[in-house]
Amino acid sequence: MQLTLWTYEGPPHVGAMRIATAMKDVHYVLHAPQGDTYADLLFTMIERNAKRPPVTYTTFQARDLGGDTAELFKNAAREAYARFKPQAMMVGSSCTAELIQDDPGGLCKALDLPVPVVALELPSYQRKENWGASETFYQMVRNLADTSVKRAPREAGQRARCNILGPAALGFRHRDDLREITGLLREMGVDINVTAPLGASPADMARLGDADFNVVLYPEIANVAAGWLKRTFGQPSTRTVPIGSGATRDFINEVAELAGVDPIHVLANADARAPWYAKSVDSTYLTSKRVFVFGDATHVVAAARIAAQEMGFTVVGLGTYSREFAREVREAAALYGVDALISDDYLEVEARIAELQPELVLGSQMERHIAKRLGVPCAVISAPVHVQDFPARYSPQMGFEGANVLFDTWVHPLMMGLEEHLIGMFRGDAEFHEDAAPSHLGGSVTPKTVVAPVAPVEQAAANETLTPQEATWGLDAEKELRKIPFFVRGKAKRNTERFAIDRGVSLITVETLYDAKAHYGR
């Protein structure tokens, strides 16, 4: 058993629902107990879909367990087909139904429905949501793609054609990423054959073979399917995820190569403001801000590159809950000289952030909780997210406009430059003081005497001390420490303590503080 306060991913059948809901003319019959219909509200409330997810639940109850739950499933499947007349059906079990072992796939075969039925085997006690989405998409591609459809070799002057793979329901910014990248591909002179799963019908899926290559936007969902398409139709796929200006340029070059087109004009016409914004002197103070990155593998790898190379931050920590992509994240972490944190344990992530004392956290909804507790600025870069991260406005993460969005989003929670300078110079202001939240966020009303946001940091830091030896803070040194602006104080405190312990200094004085400062730099 695992003690779980928050979970980064839902169970795998939620991943399957994300595929079913993304697609058209597909229906999912899910063997599940009463109550599991809660998952509908993920789509109707968080994503604000105007339609019910195309999912029929058997919603069995205790009294059904004594009877024939298999018959219940068959009735539900029969009724769902009759009512919704889908082009294809998906059938599977949720975690409880997995325990009673009714075999939805076999049962549905016996119904002999006149449409393809894709049976999903999703081990709920080992796997999670993204795996479920990936496996479901793979099974749908395998079962629905017509293997007799093959793209004829391209003649001179014929435009290249690609599939876009990965965007799904309940995906973080999938809607706008898709629009951004579709526009980019068209601008490059590449036609779109099929976009899947988002908006694809089973008939569309049958045409997957009629493309020259695949654009994989979300490897968590589409890598496995893309691998099968490569083996079956010989379609290569893109490997760069176009999040960030640099990655977008790499992506354009990669697509140009696969499509045999010239990328020059697309690169030249790019409406990319983020690189200039980052170069402008107003951004100088962002240099070496210490940032911790956590989320799904694709988004953290992309975010770390942007943070380090496009924003000039220092990546002090990097991690993911996507175990399937641990290798990629470890490789990325090595680039920045940090150890990757591969964990889906919220408490472990919290401990790591407390230990590293970053000035900015880029993470998921869960890291927002942690950052709030620790009083650290935070921006959301990855699922899981809540309703506010399914915005009404256009806000992609991908492409050049995505890079513009990311610049604004990440800088926003940080204290602005002038305020940061003034707080470094003058203390004791009733309104603008070293413990106050940035005034552009309207958070300056925190009374100066309240040190609550700092307390957990210091406590956590104190608990982390591994050496039995301890250094105590002299009164003057402690006073001096409080003059350091809040967002770097935690780091300064830890550095000073480490410095003192390493040198066997038991009482930290003002001198020790500045010795440590000189030793470590900022």
Add this chain to the structure above:
Amino acid sequence: MSAVFPIQSVSKGCADAPVLKERGQREVFCGLTGIIWLHRKIQDAFFLVVGSRTCAHLIQSAAGVMIFAEPRFATAIIDERDLAGLADCNEELDRVVTRLIERRPEIKLLFLVGSCPSEVIKLDLSRAASRLSSRFSPDVRVLNYSGSGIETTFTQGEDACLASLVPVLPPAAAHAPAALMVVGALADVVEDQFARLFKQLGIGPVQFFPPRQANEMPTVGPNTVFLLAQPFLADTAVALEARGATRLPAPFPLGVEGTTAWLQAAASAFGVDAATFEGAIAPARDRATTAVARQRTQLAGKSIFFFPDSQLEIPLARFLSRELGMLLAEVGTPYLHRQHMAEELALLPENTFLSEGQHVENQLDRCRAAQPDIVVCGLGLANPLEAEGLTTKWAIELVFTPIQGFEQAADLAELFSRPLVRRLRLAA
């Protein structure tokens, strides 16, 4: 009250009315969702769900933004090692609970909450609870109940939780004077209002169950009479009766009429004379009547359709039809307890279409055919129905908002008029 509502006074009600019983897909929450309000009500209790990732995901999704605060609930996720018997579930549970209690030493009451997976694999949480209780006694008391979807629907989770507490309530002294217990979690402000009214009526002592702190459990015994404040407490009532307590039959305290009758039930049991009763409740009742009348202009003549959700549907329908003049297209309830609902049913308009259980697709067909002015339904249905042009009131809010008592009667009506007003405004 008959003078205020002359039209319905001749109605025979729905006491013997036929009820459409349906089976099929049920679009409802499981009992685990009760944790979302119970963990705030009992301030030193912790709810540990023993279940799957689905259970953890459910509470997290249903709790919405509230999860920004460190909550007093968590999930012990069963994994394949537990299922394969590689790990002893009981040892695992003990380890998880020990870690939890170390992390949250302020916890006085720990509920092990059963789920569908734990019920299906027949994990004996009651034995685990008594074992852990003796280990952590006297600092922490460990109890168990089931909030599984296979056994409980939404608010029945509260029923299961309270029923698990009843056997450990301290016994009332043998010759103690009659005491009143108000049963069912209420908003603190509502509880305080009721406490004041009972005091003015001269009724006492009054105890509320569940209490705000684990060490303030009410006593129970043959001299206890109890009023149900919520309609979904069937098992809790049985458990209290098993300890000698007596239930006072009454409608539920929703609306002016319901609240008056509910208080009257207590007043009669405690021999409060009519003049005292009138004197004590008149100011609040009259205030509420005026405030509700304002809402009537928005709601009178409008039709309403209830999907099953919380068992609050029948009392709500009674309030909306009698005090606000709404027309009842269908009143769906997940479960109909005839005895506890008898007073309510008698007050419903004759020929009200009642349904128990659910076949959601059929019910949606009926709803679309009826084209009601407002639909009360869950979050999975609300936006899709809005997109079809129907106006909805999502039902969960009715459990999370103070709606009982005189002072809340107009607020309750406003919850229903707000979506209609909004639709008018947005169209303009």
